[in-house]
Amino acid sequence: MKVKIVDVAKEANVSVATVSRVVNNIPLVNEETKERVLEAIKKTGYKPNAIARSLKIQRTNTLGIMIPDISNPLYTEMARGVEDICGIYNYNIILSNTDFSPDKEKESLDVLIEKQCDGIIYIGKDLTDEFQEILKNAPSEIVLGNVMDERGDLSSVLIDNESAAYDLAKRAIEKGHKNFALFTDRDGGFTSDKILKGVKKALNEADLSLDEELIIPGNINVKGGYAMMNKLLDSGKDVDIAMTMNDQVALGAIRAAEERGVKVPDDLAVTGFNDYWLSEWVNPEITTVKLPMYDIGAIAARMLIKMCEADEKESKTITCPYEIVERQSM
């Protein structure tokens, strides 16, 4: 049988109220009594029941985190950031994979709410109007991680993907590249849209244009990159740079190019997006833009905890900095 507060109280010859006070470090307890209780706790091996406590105080000290796929390195760093901050503030996290599925997202959210998470971090590649509405009406506090709320009444921490893509494209133009191909996400989404926009802007400013046929959609992973590069090369078009939406896509793309005897970067430059640890260990090293995924998670978590603890109800948007990392692939 698990030992509960009343067992400790008996052992120490005090009331449960007193035990509760020492467990929660409420000061107005006599030192001697406190000692006695502490001893009883040790002796009985008492561990407070956080569920009972939560029910009473109406807070769980847990954050829910909705994430498309924890095993996707894009998200895993964010999760780690959330975790670390939670550790500091004594929160726990309930993890929920949503697999980019709207249905799973709804289910996940319901469960997280039912489990009374004080706050929820929503991470996804996009935010539909419908889900935005659902989140807005959720009883828990909400922060969006790397997703923009176009309507602007939810808090979020993000990256200016458009401007990052713009900077990277501009750098490419400065290096003399003129004929761009762009490998986009076949499923669309916020990030993909912004990157496309940023690249187009840079090209426009340089009086260059993007051949719409060279906007090649595909899966956002190595295999996808491999396939998109093959498609590009099959097109026979004159291209001197392929920009991708992440480093893994770039890796696959480079591989496909080299298999066909196209040298990167000499014959064709390739860029990644969202620096990944492996990108500097690969040959050629991938030129990319480094996004602070860990920080996004950490900042989102800190913000959310603040929201849970204060009654700070205004929604904020924090934009994190990025950094162009020039290596070898461009």
Place this chain on the structure above:
Amino acid sequence: MKVKIVDVAKEANVSVATVSRVVNNIPLVNEETKERVLEAIKKTGYKPNAIARSLKIQRTNTLGIMIPDISNPLYTEMARGVEDICGIYNYNIILSNTDFSPDKEKESLDVLIEKQCDGIIYIGKDLTDEFQEILKNAPSEIVLGNVMDERGDLSSVLIDNESAAYDLAKRAIEKGHKNFALFTDRDGGFTSDKILKGVKKALNEADLSLDEELIIPGNINVKGGYAMMNKLLDSGKDVDIAMTMNDQVALGAIRAAEERGVKVPDDLAVTGFNDYWLSEWVNPEITTVKLPMYDIGAIAARMLIKMCEADEKESKTITCPYEIVERQSM
């Protein structure tokens, strides 16, 4: 104000008991009454409070997962496996990073117990006798993931690392390799020990011996691999194969070798361990042994849930299969 069961009861003109019954799908409710309640639930937007429910029924339907570092690809797959099974059985998971720190492990475990996790999956690189004892006495059900309980009274799902290393070494010997170097984990641990043992066994059987000076300890990541290879090459010893403890180490090692003009595999073979997705996208592709990390997580979760739901108290050990994957680096 959140709506609770009593609000629904009022709305539907029934007792809370009846509402509870329809929420929990207990059959003995009149169809009409049920309809009325369902409508009231919809109208009020009622969501059951899982915390209150848990307190009453003494089960939380949540599993705790202790994991050294979620952002380490070695563990992230296991977490995904756990997650997926939990999704099927309607469990949630509370995630806890332990960073290989015994203190954090103890803290984590306490918190998971206090939050009344029905079961806990312990993942780590080692299990000390002290912690084994603590786990054994925990009130929650416990399953070990990829950690062996030498004393054998805890359930676990693991991989026969020794035999995997043995097989890989044997394959190397068959290919004519004679002078082995081994890059081990500077922090020791179960996996490292077993691999060492397996390699030695294979060498012994072939009347070869392992030069103790060529057992090089280091950090288990790319940089560590890079450093260990440099150390190996600095030694000036005659070596024709370096076996590592994971693919990332192998990647770093290969890089270091090539920077010094040592061609892999022609001048020196390198093997990884625990196949990682990138290993076949890298040049040279890494020869390794594929360990079913996802399955370990999934099997551990299923086992744990069974233990939580039945009163199946015998401890079991499940050993998962592995597979040698020959690619280019050996």
Place this chain on the structure above:
DNA sequence: CTGAAAGCGCTTACAG
């Protein structure tokens, strides 16, 4: 088929 009531293990005003 339905409801009144006890109880899950805590916390916290309130009274002393």
Place this chain on the structure above:
DNA sequence: CTGAAAGCGCTTACAG
């Protein structure tokens, strides 16, 4: 400084 008691939101024997 300490304790008795109410109550957090549910579930579930028990009685009808």
